[in-house]
Amino acid sequence: MAVLLPPGVTVFERGWLSSNNILIQGEGGSALIDSGYCTHADQTLALVDSALQGSPLDLLLNTHLHSDHCGGNAALQARYPALQTHIPPGHAEYVRVWDAHALSYTPTGQNCPRFHLDATLQPGTTMRLGDLLWQVHAAPGHDPHSVILFEPASRTLVSADALWERGFGVVFPELDGEGAFDEVAATLDLIERLNPAAVIPGHGAAFADAPAAIAFARQRLNGFVQNPAKHLQYAAKVLLKFKLLEAQRLEMAALLGWARGTPYFAAMLATHFAGQSFEAAAGHLVQDLVRSGAATVQGSLVLNA
DSSP states (O other): OOOOOOTTEEEEOOOSSSOOEEEEEETTEEEEEOOOOGGGHHHHHHHHHHHHTTOOOOEEEOSOOOHHHHTTHHHHHHHOTTOEEEEOGGGHHHHHHTOTTTTTHHHHTOOOOOOOOSEEOOTTOEEEETTEEEEEEEOOSSSTTOEEEEETTTTEEEEETTOBTTBOOOOHHHHTTOOOHHHHHHHHHHHHHHOOSEEEESSSOOBSOHHHHHHHHHHHHHHHHHOHHHHHHHHHHHHHHHHHHHHSEEEHHHHHHHHHTOHHHHHHHHHHTTTSOHHHHHHHHHHHHHHTTSEEEETTEEEEO
């Protein structure tokens, strides 16, 4: 099904290490939603520079502060000194003092260069991006402070990691022992009420069949609710795959060292593979990635695939 986006909206579809970037241009200026991972910052700058053709970038928004959505913030702020950066309100104080643990970068074993904020995105408000008016909606679940953006005239939704064409992002509060599956369900209900005609997800291509995506997400969510251990295993594999996407290849010993030093990963292994050695548990996850075609093993090397 063809996806029709409103005039002035350009989607830079990225891989899974970096989130998609959405550039919105018009007489009212230019805005970028999400900035990708830090190791892709040069590519982010090149994409934005090419699209703007010498014009400045006026506004940078983050749907949430996971490293794959805001890792390019610092590079964009350096490139465009007058750039205004708006983030969801829940983590604003952590950004001001730069608490890498509270911002999730230390627990996930990921990197994000320090950036500054100028304002917060307040759910329930409307803001102009380019020539379009976008509604800001709270979308907790994947991240407790995530927001989504909706343009009602064209019914275009920027769904971030609250809804993909095939699922949604890891429910990170659940990894901290905080129940958040109900919040995922409530956010899916919100998206259903908005009834978008076009959805720009945090990862993957834009799509038009929101009802099918919502139905698939609810089925996946129900599986996690019925078997929370399944979600833990999924989350552990996502973190492991993200590391392989970043490094491309790692000695198994180095991968184990990273895993031991990554609080979320170590805790999930201890929970999901209780009674097994750390090495055996990590090895099981690597083999799961190999079986799914997401990794390969060559001797002592683990390679991204």
